[in-house]
Amino acid sequence: MKLTVILSLAALGNHGTLYLSLFLPAPGLEYLYTVNITGGDAAIVGQGPRGFRIVVPILSGTFAGPKLKGKTPGTVLPIGGDWALIDANNINGTLVPDVRQTFKTDDGHYIQVFETGATQPDGSAWVRLTYETGSEKYYWMNSIIAIGILRLVGPSDLTIDTWQVSTQG
Numbered sequence: 001m002k003l004t005v006i007l008s009l010a011a012l013g014n015h016g017t018l019y020l021s022l023f024l025p026a027p028g029l030e031y032l033y034t035v036n037i038t039g040g041d042a043a044i045v046g047q048g049p050r051g052f053r054i055v056v057p058i059l060s061g062t063f064a065g066p067k068l069k070g071k072t073p074g075t076v077l078p079i080g081g082d083w084a085l086i087d088a089n090n091i092n093g094t095l096v097p098d099v100r101q102t103f104k105t106d107d108g109h110y111i112q113v114f115e116t117g118a119t120q121p122d123g124s125a126w127v128r129l130t131y132e133t134g135s136e137k138y139y140w141m142n143s144i145i146a147i148g149i150l151r152l153v154g155p156s157d158l159t160i161d162t163w164q165v166s167t168q169g
Helices: 002-010 014-023 139-143
Strands: 028-039 043-048 051-064 081-087 098-104 110-119 125-132 146-152 157-166
Touching: 028 098, 051 098, 110 146, 125 139
Parallel strands: none
Antiparallel strands: 028 051, 028 157, 043 051, 051 081, 081 098, 098 110, 110 125, 125 146, 146 157
């Protein structure tokens, strides 16, 4: 009954939307972790149909946060990388990171991390992150939405501060 009333009000247009916004708080952010990655030498793939491709392998890294952490060194395994793409139109030189990382937690569980996003005027990149794991302990990560700010700290080294989108506004 309550859902029917809310959906009916939503159909009223702006008035219904205003009514809905009273009941749906804006999402919040909960700090998840920071990862530091050491990258290898870039492989310049070059111009292709979708843009200019550069691939940077992940050599190692560490991560830590309140809900998960890794031992140092080697918590980011050397089996990932960034398949970055500079947009095909090269209008503003937007670089789109396309990162795959594999985390090994301090208690021996593996988490696959997928990231994509876009560079910002300040040189950082905002990324969307998704996760995949079979670990029962970290299975909750399979269904979260996370965002991160990626910053270069060297020619091929970077840091990503990551937050989970939460229901706490």
